[in-house]
Amino acid sequence: MRNPKQLILPLIAITVYTALLHVSIPTSSGFLPPLGNFLNPFSGFWQNAEATTVDGKYLSGLPLTAPVDVVFDDRLVPHVFARSRADLAFAQGYLHAYHRLWQMDISARQAAGRLAEVFGERLLDLDLNMRRMGVPNAAKQYAISWQACESYPILESYVAGVNHYISSLQSKDYPLEFKLFNYSPEQWSPTHAALIMMSMNITLCSRNEDLAASATLDLLGRTDFDFLFPMHNPRQSPVIPPEVEYDFNAEIVTPTVEDDLIGSLPYQFQNLTERHVGSNNWALSGDRTASSTPILCNDPHLNLTLPSIWYEMQLASDKQNTYGVTLPGVPNILIGFNKQIAWGLTNVGMDVSDLIKIQWLDETNGIYALQNEAKTVRQQIDTIFVKGSAPVIDTVRYTNLGPLYIDDSISLALRWLPLTNATEDCVMETFAKLNMAVNLQDYGDALAHFQNPPQNFAFAAKSGDIALRIQGRIPARSDSEARFVSEASEGSSKGAFRFIPAEKNPMVINPERGFVSSANQRSTDTTYPYAYHGYFDHYRGRTLNKFLLDVEDADVEDMKALQLSTFSLLANELSPLLLSHLDELAVREEIWYQRLVDWDHQYRPESIAPIFFNQWRKTLVDLVWDEIPRDDRKEFLRPATWRLIELLEDDPTNKFFDRIDTDPTEDVSELVQLSFAQTKTICDSLFREDSTLTWASYKQVYIKHLSRIPAFSSDALQVGGTASALNSIKETHGPSWRMIIQLGDKPEAWGIYPGGQSGNPGSPYYRNTIDDWVQGNYYSLHIADSPSELESHRLFHLNLAP
Amino acid sequence: MRGLLAILVIVGVGFVLSSMFSWLSGFLAVFLAVPVFALSKSQSIIYGAIGMFLLWLGYAMLIDFQNEHLLSNQIGTLLGHLPVSALLVITGLMGSIGGALVGWIAGLLTGFIYR
Numbered sequence: 001m002r003n004p005k006q007l008i009l010p011l012i013a014i015t016v017y018t019a020l021l022h023v024s025i026p027t028s029s030g031f032l033p034p035l036g037n038f039l040n041p042f043s044g045f046w047q048n049a050e051a052t053t054v055d056g057k058y059l060s061g062l063p064l065t066a067p068v069d070v071v072f073d074d075r076l077v078p079h080v081f082a083r084s085r086a087d088l089a090f091a092q093g094y095l096h097a098y099h100r101l102w103q104m105d106i107s108a109r110q111a112a113g114r115l116a117e118v119f120g121e122r123l124l125d126l127d128l129n130m131r132r133m134g135v136p137n138a139a140k141q142y143a144i145s146w147q148a149c150e151s152y153p154i155l156e157s158y159v160a161g162v163n164h165y166i167s168s169l170q171s172k173d174y175p176l177e178f179k180l181f182n183y184s185p186e187q188w189s190p191t192h193a194a195l196i197m198m199s200m201n202i203t204l205c206s207r208n209e210d211l212a213a214s215a216t217l218d219l220l221g222r223t224d225f226d227f228l229f230p231m232h233n234p235r236q237s238p239v240i241p242p243e244v245e246y247d248f249n250a251e252i253v254t255p256t257v258e259d260d261l262i263g264s265l266p267y268q269f270q271n272l273t274e275r276h277v278g279s280n281n282w283a284l285s286g287d288r289t290a291s292s293t294p295i296l297c298n299d300p301h302l303n304l305t306l307p308s309i310w311y312e313m314q315l316a317s318d319k320q321n322t323y324g325v326t327l328p329g330v331p332n333i334l335i336g337f338n339k340q341i342a343w344g345l346t347n348v349g350m351d352v353s354d355l356i357k358i359q360w361l362d363e364t365n366g367i368y369a370l371q372n373e374a375k376t377v378r379q380q381i382d383t384i385f386v387k388g389s390a391p392v393i394d395t396v397r398y399t400n401l402g403p404l405y406i407d408d409s410i411s412l413a414l415r416w417l418p419l420t421n422a423t424e425d426c427v428m429e430t431f432a433k434l435n436m437a438v439n440l441q442d443y444g445d446a447l448a449h450f451q452n453p454p455q456n457f458a459f460a461a462k463s464g465d466i467a468l469r470i471q472g473r474i475p476a477r478s479d480s481e482a483r484f485v486s487e488a489s490e491g492s493s494k495g496a497f498r499f500i501p502a503e504k505n506p507m508v509i510n511p512e513r514g515f516v517s518s519a520n521q522r523s524t525d526t527t528y529p530y531a532y533h534g535y536f537d538h539y540r541g542r543t544l545n546k547f548l549l550d551v552e553d554a555d556v557e558d559m560k561a562l563q564l565s566t567f568s569l570l571a572n573e574l575s576p577l578l579l580s581h582l583d584e585l586a587v588r589e590e591i592w593y594q595r596l597v598d599w600d601h602q603y604r605p606e607s608i609a610p611i612f613f614n615q616w617r618k619t620l621v622d623l624v625w626d627e628i629p630r631d632d633r634k635e636f637l638r639p640a641t642w643r644l645i646e647l648l649e650d651d652p653t654n655k656f657f658d659r660i661d662t663d664p665t666e667d668v669s670e671l672v673q674l675s676f677a678q679t680k681t682i683c684d685s686l687f688r689e690d691s692t693l694t695w696a697s698y699k700q701v702y703i704k705h706l707s708r709i710p711a712f713s714s715d716a717l718q719v720g721g722t723a724s725a726l727n728s729i730k731e732t733h734g735p736s737w738r739m740i741i742q743l744g745d746k747p748e749a750w751g752i753y754p755g756g757q758s759g760n761p762g763s764p765y766y767r768n769t770i771d772d773w774v775q776g777n778y779y780s781l782h783i784a785d786s787p788s789e790l791e792s793h794r795l796f797h798l799n800l801a802p
Numbered sequence: 803m804r805g806l807l808a809i810l811v812i813v814g815v816g817f818v819l820s821s822m823f824s825w826l827s828g829f830l831a832v833f834l835a836v837p838v839f840a841l842s843k844s845q846s847i848i849y850g851a852i853g854m855f856l857l858w859l860g861y862a863m864l865i866d867f868q869n870e871h872l873l874s875n876q877i878g879t880l881l882g883h884l885p886v887s888a889l890l891v892i893t894g895l896m897g898s899i900g901g902a903l904v905g906w907i908a909g910l911l912t913g914f915i916y917r
Contacts, residue, residue, distance in 0.1 A: 042825040049869035711879035762873030
């Protein structure tokens with residue numbers, strides 16, 4: 001080369017090439033990863049393609065007091081044997097990070113309102129909503145309050161385990177999603193663990209329908225509202241059996257708020273969860289089982305995701321030997337069993353969130369009235385980093401009631417249980433103690449630390465005890481205060497939550513009927529002295545209790561059948577009722593009519609009748625409740641199906657059965673017939689497009705990857721079930737863990753969750769359990785005394801050494 | 803024969819460097835091979851491209867084989883329903899473009915230094 005200028009062109013070319021390899025390219029649906037980083041086989045995605053055979057590993061130099069033995073069984077479930085609880089927690093943190101680091105990161109980021117950092121502007125609104133709800137701040141407060149808890153050292157060891165794994169990573173070892181979205185994991189902390197717990201609170205107790213209820217009250221007036229939305233369903237079969245008596249009166253006087261109710265407001269609450277998620281748990285005493293030993297069952301229903309929300313483990317140390325499912329990001333087993341006891345959770349569904357209008361006392365909206373005092377609002381200014389865009393400066397203002405969720409010409413504060421409890425909480429204590437519990441007394445001691453989200457804790461012990469306690473802080477407030485937006489006006493006594501005294505929480509121990517159960521239905525009957533409001537299920541609890549009352553000598557197969565039951569009591573009550581209003585002579589040749597007549601009200605995957613029934617119900621509901629508009633800008637409530645059934649049976653000439661846009665006065669039969677005809681047209685059209693349509697293919701259940709990437713998600717699953725069946729599988733939700741424990745001399749256990757132990761899409765254990773879950777199969781769960789007991793199930797060994 | 807040896811050196815040294823250091827350092831193997839085998843400018847480009855193509859493609863194929871195509875199928879779907887073979891070829895081509903560019907510069911620099 002005679003002229004160095006000849007180098008200019010290739011240098012430019014290689015610079016452009018290098019830049020292309022390293023830069024994320026924005027597209028309409030997000031960002032393409034840097035191609036070089038992503039495609040090269042030495043550190044890109046290929047490194048996440050795990051070999052299908054695995055060798056054992058030995059890691060030394062870890063901050064442990066003694067070696068920890070981890071045996072991965074043939075489903076990649078780690079059985080961890082440590083000498084101390086601190087070492088056990090370290091190993092758990094290490095293993096959570098090892099298999100689920102990206103899931104932990106993104107779940108914490110979501111709660112922290114930091115998704116836009118990774119995904120760009122399209123998720124900024126979600127981040128802003130999370131901050132308006134006060135979630136990131138509450139997580140920081142929880143992390144501080146946990147420092148005073150007895151089990152805090154366990155959390156510290158857990159966090160150290162996570163961080164030890166993160167620190168050991170080179171960029172080539174990062175989980176696939178970090179490479180795809182081009183960012184790095186950050187160090188874990190107690191605040192991250194608190195964000196994970198806040199994430200569960202968002203899922204289980206963040207629902208707020210106050211604005212919709214106020215709008216509906218404004219639309220209908222008090223009389224019609226109370227008529228259509230009664231607090232109690234007389235057919236309800238509550239969690240606590242009616243024979244339980246309450247020998248106390250309500251000690252907390254709830255302020256009347258009728259004068260403070262605010263009418264319809266032009267705002268919406270962005271609910272992040274469905275009204276009914278659906279979970280079941282029950283425990284049978286030995287008197288009711290074929291084996292004469294207690295059986296405990298639990299299937300918590302949650303958002304079905306990949307990676308799965310749960311991570312299965314056995315945790316054994318000098319103080320415990322526990323098996324169950326864990327939540328990546330926090331220590332301990334959350335649902336499980338040991339050799340003496342078993343426990344399971346369902347959501348209570350309590351309404352623990354209020355929107356309260358603030359009355360400003362000054363022109364700048366900086367001073368507000370609260371319980372006859374003038375208070376000053378405080379503001380928090382945060383910088384939100386947005387991938388591909390300039391940072392956003394966001395201000396959230398806080399009152400003593402909570403953050404201002406709406407801060408516009410009208411200001412609405414969010415009074416929400418998890419925010420109230422953040423400064424004084426030891427939730428980790430509950431699970432640390434439950435993991436070690438051996439009897440009913442230990443169960444009670446453990447639960448005393450649990451505040452939110454309120455849960456139905458079912459319990460069974462080898463000794464024969466069974467129990468169920470509605471555990472959590474339950475706000476004591478009047479129906480109106482709980483249901484509607486009201487104002488914290490001058491002179492009003494409304495302030496922070498007051499709670500039902502913890503010792504008055506509903507509970508049942510060893511009931512005469514020989515079982516305890518819950519399925520998100522109302523906690524008590526009307527004899528319970530305190531008022532409470534919630535989003536309760538009305539059918540699964542009745543189905544479950546009826547079965548458990550009838551069953552004799554129940555065995556494990558009965559329990560499996562119950563968890564997998566696709567029978568809908570709602571359909572069983574509503575379908576014959578609707579059919580009775582049809583003119584049989586006119587419709588008896590109609591194939592849809594025949595299908596419904598022949599239907600056993602099971603939502604099997606291959607069923608066809610449920611397609612028509614569900615569409616018919618929807619069409620009828622739209623016709624009956626035409627007084628209540630569907631409006632994108634303003635949300636209204638619609639009466640529950642149980643109330644519609646009640647009116648169909650008892651009050652068929654009620655004014656609501658008359659359509660408001662027609663002159664003649666319609667009755668129930670006319671609406672039922674009209675809706676049948678409309679549904680027939682819809683369903684005929686559906687089946688012309690696809691004559692092979694079944695309930696499963698109509699419903700379209702997917703298990704989606706947390707980032708919604710279809711390639712990492714499941715295909716449409718051939719599953720049955722419906723919201724009102726015990727197997728309450730919906731489009732995005734379902735039984736996230738099915739567990740059955742028989743507490744004999746040695747516990748026998750079965751369980752399954754959809755997904756796999758690994759969070760890596762490139763692992764054979766990423767989605768390996770989905771097919772079995774779809775088919776209703778269970779795996780035996782092995783709780784071993786020593787690693788050698790697991791020899792026949794061993795996939796590989798991991799030794800962690802100091 | 804000289805060309806074949808040059809390619810083998812690029813693949814072998816490139817593998818060691820990429821595995822031990824960053825993936826970009828693998829391209830230094832081309833810088834090494836060009837003066838050692840006294841490659842011309844055009845040979846530098848061609849052998850650089852072939853060597854890095856084989857290195858990236860071969861290593862990706864090895865990983866993919868051990869993984870039984872589990873991940874490559876999903877990434878192929880993610881990138882517009884590409885078959886695994888196409889994904890492997892694209893991976894190889896990404897390496898080969900870099901190899902060719904580095905070979906180009908290495909060829910020019912070698913000429914600059916030795917002539």
